[in-house]
Amino acid sequence: MDITTTVRSLLDAKNPDLWFVDPEVTVFEAITLMAEKNVGALPVIKYGRLLGMISERDYTRKVVLLGRVSRQTRVGDIMTGTVITVTPRDTLEDCLALMTENRVRHLPVMEGTQVVGLVSIGDLVHGIIRIQSNAIEDLERYVTGAYPG
Numbered sequence: 001m002d003i004t005t006t007v008r009s010l011l012d013a014k015n016p017d018l019w020f021v022d023p024e025v026t027v028f029e030a031i032t033l034m035a036e037k038n039v040g041a042l043p044v045i046k047y048g049r050l051l052g053m054i055s056e057r058d059y060t061r062k063v064v065l066l067g068r069v070s071r072q073t074r075v076g077d078i079m080t081g082t083v084i085t086v087t088p089r090d091t092l093e094d095c096l097a098l099m100t101e102n103r104v105r106h107l108p109v110m111e112g113t114q115v116v117g118l119v120s121i122g123d124l125v126h127g128i129i130r131i132q133s134n135a136i137e138d139l140e141r142y143v144t145g146a147y148p149g
Contacts, residue, residue, distance in 0.1 A: 007095065007109055008088035010127050011117040018117060020045045021054065023076030027063055030054050030075050041106040043115050044079045050108055050115050052079035085110045086119070092127055095119060 020043040021030045030042060034056065041055035054075050062078040063070050084098055085108045095107055099121055109117035140146075 004091045004093060005127065005131065006088060007086055007090050007092075007117075007119055010092070010119055010123050011088065011109060013127075014117070014123065016117075018043075018115065020115070021075050022046055023051055023074065023079065025075055026071055027054070027059060027068075027073045027075055027078060028070040031056075031059055031070060040120065041118070043083075043108050043118060044075055045115060049113065050083060050085070050110070051076070052081040053083050053106060053108070054079045055106065083108060087111065088116065092124055092131075095124055099124070 017037075019033060019037050019039065021033065023044050023046055034040065034042060041053055043050055044052040044054055058078050058080060059070070062068070063073055068078075084102050084104055086095055086098065087110055098107060099105065105121045107119050108115050109119060
């Protein structure tokens with residue numbers, strides 16, 4: 001596994017559950033789901049189609065700071081509608097570049113028009129740490145002569 005490892009390998013190592021919200025639910029309901037599932041963002045999906053993303057950042061900037069009421073504001077009113085996505089074939093390096101360039105922390109993973117997963121900056125960091133740990137172990141085995149080879 002190296003930095004050219006694909007998003008597919010990250011998804012295979014993650015919990016396969018994908019949580020999302022409808023644009024008509026309240027922001028309070030979305031934030032409650034985020035807290036229950038310990039996630040920082042959710043895809044906004046209607047009739048199987050990705051419409052946007054709602055994140056903790058959207059909540060703080062578009063509800064709290066503007067004095068809106070989370071139990072009355074709909075997700076569709078504050079979600080980020082322009083979503084940067086990746087495919088299962090994209091690499092960790094691709095994802096890191098997209099996140100850095102676009103200042104986002106979550107990327108929906110798309111196969112055609114279907115959302116098949118979500119990768120976060122945390123997922124990428126864990127993946128890279130796993131890659132580095134494997135490389136260090138391989139080097140240690142090589143140096144000590146224990147490398148099967």
